[in-house]
Amino acid sequence: xxxxxxxxxxxxxxxxxxxxxxxxxxxxxxxxxxxxxxxxxxxxxxxxxxxxxxxxxxxxxxxxxxxxxxxxxxxxxxxxxxxxxxxxxxxxxxxxxxxxxxxxxxxxxxxxxxxxxxxxxxxxxxxxxxxxxxxxxxxxxxxxxxxxxxxxxxxxxxxxxxxxxxxxxxxxxxxxxxxxxxxxxxxxxxxxxxxxxxxxxxxxxxxxxxxxxxxxxxxxxxxxxxxxxxxxxxxxxxxxxxxxxxxxxxxxxxxxxxxxxxxxxxxxxxxxxxxxxxxxxxxxxxxxxxxxxxxxxxxxxxxxxxxxxxxxxxxxxxxxxxxxxxxxxxxxxxxxxxxxxxxxxxxxxxxxxxxxxxxxxxxxxxxxxxxxxxxxxxxxxxxxxxxxxxxxxxxxxxxxxxxxxxxxxxxxxxxxxxxxxxxxxxxxxxxxxxxxxxxxxxxxxx
Numbered sequence: 001x002x003x004x005x006x007x008x009x010x011x012x013x014x015x016x017x018x019x020x021x022x023x024x025x026x027x028x029x030x031x032x033x034x035x036x037x038x039x040x041x042x043x044x045x046x047x048x049x050x051x052x053x054x055x056x057x058x059x060x061x062x063x064x065x066x067x068x069x070x071x072x073x074x075x076x077x078x079x080x081x082x083x084x085x086x087x088x089x090x091x092x093x094x095x096x097x098x099x100x101x102x103x104x105x106x107x108x109x110x111x112x113x114x115x116x117x118x119x120x121x122x123x124x125x126x127x128x129x130x131x132x133x134x135x136x137x138x139x140x141x142x143x144x145x146x147x148x149x150x151x152x153x154x155x156x157x158x159x160x161x162x163x164x165x166x167x168x169x170x171x172x173x174x175x176x177x178x179x180x181x182x183x184x185x186x187x188x189x190x191x192x193x194x195x196x197x198x199x200x201x202x203x204x205x206x207x208x209x210x211x212x213x214x215x216x217x218x219x220x221x222x223x224x225x226x227x228x229x230x231x232x233x234x235x236x237x238x239x240x241x242x243x244x245x246x247x248x249x250x251x252x253x254x255x256x257x258x259x260x261x262x263x264x265x266x267x268x269x270x271x272x273x274x275x276x277x278x279x280x281x282x283x284x285x286x287x288x289x290x291x292x293x294x295x296x297x298x299x300x301x302x303x304x305x306x307x308x309x310x311x312x313x314x315x316x317x318x319x320x321x322x323x324x325x326x327x328x329x330x331x332x333x334x335x336x337x338x339x340x341x342x343x344x345x346x347x348x349x350x351x352x353x354x355x356x357x358x359x360x361x362x363x364x365x366x367x368x369x370x371x372x373x374x375x376x377x378x379x380x381x382x383x384x385x386x387x388x389x390x391x392x393x394x395x396x397x398x399x400x401x402x403x404x405x406x407x408x409x410x411x412x413x414x415x416x417x418x419x420x421x422x423x424x425x426x427x428x429x430x431x432x433x434x435x436x437x438x439x440x441x442x443x444x445x446x
C-alpha cells in the first residue's frame with residue numbers, strides 16, 4: 001500500500017498542494033519553502049501525532065486528504081480542534097479511524113538518512129543503538145542499571161579485599177588496610193591454639209584451690225600422725241602395764257581396767273580415723289606448674305587474641321570473596337539474559353546486531369561501513385519497519401549527492417517502496433520545486 005494522491009491545504013506554510021506520486025517524490029526548494037510541511041501533512045494525517053500550529057497563518061481551516069488506494073484518509077483542522085475520517089474503497093466508514101490506521105502503519109518517523117548521519121561520534125552511535133534497541137524491543141535500561149550497581153558493589157568489595165588502584169579513586173587515609181594484606185601479614189596461629197582467652201581470675205582460683213588442698217592434706221597427715229603416736233604411746237603403756245602385772249598381781253584388776261579403757265579409747269580413735277576421708281594429695285610439682293601457668297596467662301592470651309583476630313579477618317576475607325563471587329554470578333546472569341534477548345530479537349534486516357555501545361552489521365560496526373552502505377542498510381531498515389504502508393519519509397535528503405540519490409531511489413523502486421524526500425536546493429533540476437508554500441516547478445518523476 002502506497003500514497004496514490006496527496007491534497008493538502010493551508011497546512012503550516014503551505015497553500016494548496018496536490019501531488020500524484022509516481023516513483024520517488026523529491027521535494028526541493030529553499031529553506032522555509034514548504035517542503036517539511038508536505039511531509040508533516042502525511043505524518044499528521046496518518047499517525048495522529050500533533051504538530052504545533054498546523055493551520056496556515058491567517059486561515060480558519062486546514063485540510064489533508066490522502067488516497068491510499070484501499071483507504072481514503074481525511075484530516076481537518078480548525079481553531080476548535082481536529083477531525084479524522086477514514087473510508088475504505090467500498091465506502092465503509094471506520095468508527096475508530098486512528099486505531100485502524102495504527103494497525104496498518106509502520107514507523108513513519110524513522111528517517112534512514114538521519115539515522116545513518118547520526119553515528120558520527122560516540123554519542124551518536126549510542127543514540128543509534130538506543131533507537132534500534134527500542135524498535136526491536138531490546139530495552140536493557142533496567143538490566144544495565146542493575147549490572148552497573150552490581151559492578152560498583154563488586155568494585156567496593158574488591159577494594160575491601162585488595163585495596164584497588166589508589167590512582168583511580170581518592171583513598172581514605174583512615175580506611176583499614178585491605179583484607180588480603182592484613183591476612184597475608186598476620187602469622188598463622190599455631191595448631192591447637194584456643195580461640196577463647198584464659199581468665200586470670202580462674203587461673204588464680206585454681207592455684208588457690210590447689211594450695212588449699214595441699215594444706216588440708218598436710219593438716220590431715222599431721223593429725224593422723226598425732227593419733228598414731230597416741231596409739232603408740234598407749235601401746236607402750238600397755239606393755240609396761242603387762243610387766244607390772246607380773247610383779248604387781250595386786251594391781252591386776254586396776255591395770256586390766258586401765259587396759260580395757262585404753263582399748264576402748266583406741267577403738268574410738270580408730271573409728272574416727274576410719275571415718276575420715278583423705279584430701280586429694282597435691283604435690284608441690286602441681287602447685288609449681290599451676291603457678292607457672294598463671295605467669296604465662298598474658299602470653300597465652302596474646303597468642304589467643306592474635307588467633308581470634310586472624311580467624312576474624314580470614315572469615316571477613318572469605319565472606320567478601322563470596323560476595324564478589326555472587327555479584328559476578330549475577331552480572332553473568334544479566335549478560336546471559338541480554339545475550340538471550342539479543343538472539344531472540346527480530347531485527348529489521350538480517351545481519352544487524354547490537355553491542356553495549358553501538359550497532360553492527362554483519363559483524364562490522366555500523367560507523368565503519370561506507371556512506372553508501374550505511375544509507376542502504378538504513379533504508380532497508382526503514383522498509384522493514386513499514387511492511388504494509390510502503391512509504392518512507394526522508395527529511396535529510398540534502399545529505400545525498402546525485403549518486404546517493406539515484407542509489408536510494410533505485411533500491412526503493414526495486415523493493416516497491418515510495419520515497420518522499422525533502423532536499424534544500426535551488427537548481428530545479430529534479431522533482432517538485434516549492435516556493436512560498438506552493439509548487440512552482442515540477443520535473444519528471446524520479
